[in-house]
Amino acid sequence: MFHKKKNSGAFKDRNLWPEPPKLQxxxxxxxxxxxxxxxxxxxxxxxxxxxxxxxxxxxYEKPSDKxxxxxxxxxxxxxxxxxxxxxxxxxxxxxxxRRKQRRKDDKLRRKIQRHVQADIDIFNDQETNxx
Numbered sequence: 001m002f003h004k005k006k007n008s009g010a011f012k013d014r015n016l017w018p019e020p021p022k023l024q025x026x027x028x029x030x031x032x033x034x035x036x037x038x039x040x041x042x043x044x045x046x047x048x049x050x051x052x053x054x055x056x057x058x059x060y061e062k063p064s065d066k067x068x069x070x071x072x073x074x075x076x077x078x079x080x081x082x083x084x085x086x087x088x089x090x091x092x093x094x095x096x097x098r099r100k101q102r103r104k105d106d107k108l109r110r111k112i113q114r115h116v117q118a119d120i121d122i123f124n125d126q127e128t129n130x131x
Contacts, residue, residue, distance in 0.1 A: 026044055030037040045051070061069075087093040 026041065026048065028037045028041045028044065084093065087096070
C-alpha cells in the first residue's frame with residue numbers, strides 16, 4: 001500500500017500570486033495651469049499602459065484564450081500594416097498626414113491667439129484702471 005506524502009513541497013516554492021509590476025511614480029509639473037497638467041498626466045498615464053497592465057493582471061487568462069487573443073491581435077496588426085501600405089501607394093497616406101499636421105498647427109495657432117488676446121485684455125484693463 002502506497003502512502004501519500006503530506007506537504008510534499010510541490011507547491012512550496014511556486015509563487016501562485018505573482019508580484020505586481022514595479023511602477024515608477026508619475027509626476028507632472030504644473031507650469032501652464034491645472035488643466036494642462038491634467039491633460040499631460042492623462043497622456044503619460046496612457047503611454048505607460050497602467051490601465052491595460054492592471055486589467056491584464058487582474059484576472060487569470062487561460063493559455064488557450066491567451067493564444068487566441070495574441071493571434072487576433074497579430075491579425076489586426078497585419079491588416080493595419082496592409083492598409084497603411086495601400087494608402088502609401090495611392091498617396092492618401094501623405095495627404096492624411098498633411099491634413100493632420102495642418103489641424104494640429106491650426107489648433108496651436110488658435111491657442112496662441114487666445115493667450116495673446118487674454119494678455120492684451122489684461123494690459124488694457126491695467127491701463128484703464130491706472131490712468
